[in-house]
Amino acid sequence: MLLDDLDKRILQQLQQDAALTNHALAALVHASPPTCLRRVNRLIDEGVIARQVAILAAEKIGPSLTAIVEITLDHQASERQTEFEQLVAHESAVQQCYRVSPGPDFVLVIQVADMPAYHALAHRLFATQSNIRNVRSFFSTLRSKFETRVDVP
Template sequence: MSLIAVTDSKIHGIGMNDSSIALDDLDLRILDQLQQDSSLTNEALAERVHASAPTSLRRVRRLTEAGIIQRQVALLDAAQLGRGLTAVIEITLDRQDAERMQAFEQHITQESAIQQCYRVSPGPDFILIAQVMDMPAYHALAHRAFTTQANVRNVRAFFSIHCAKFETRLPLPSRQA
């Protein structure tokens, strides 16, 4: 996970290891374009950000090595692939010591239907996002992933009936004066 800090003269990407990389306007334009379409060829990307192809390639490599670009993926339509039921799941553990929290995370991240797992506070200990085929598939997931775990005290699930917005794109600061 990376953050972006804005100072008077520079924008710094701050990674989890406290290393910092200065981001200029070209870096931000590259990141913005790749968030919209990561399948762009280097030449097309360079043209869109008004840079040479070698400069664009060098910048993308630097942003990747710094961990700002974590990976490039295709976003799939879950409904068309038979995974149209989205579940937002709250999990409360009986005991919340570091070892048990980590054990639950390790267990739950092995489940392919669980797409996102967040430790949260206050309230439940975890919020999970799952994509499953239907209610019987959710029931099987819940039994396999939650009810068989002795440390899970409470499971509360919400099922999406409509998605008004799904966005993976992060808003980036503007360097325009």
């Protein structure tokens, strides 16, 4: 899908604040409200806008521990990687899962309440799986930057 300047302006504004009303968005991107609404709907239908969500400050809700976990599999065949992805896809504490190269096979970002919750998750997801060769975990002591915005060229 080719994005024109209006599409790009819309995407940039929505990445800053997806709760904008259509009229406010239209004013910010210098378009009429009907044109803006039509464009946003098209961007959603085409899958350019994957989801519109509220990003929460986990530390304000309760105790929070972020773990960045490297996973190395014994067997890296595509179907074995897909099996692992399906395993972690059903775990709500796993916020992100990336296949990476070189190095480990996967990097996960995990958000749990505390260390006992991490240990329970690690046992459930990693210790009981025969194809996992190595797990290396890093625990965040401070998040100095967090961004969800994607540069729109």
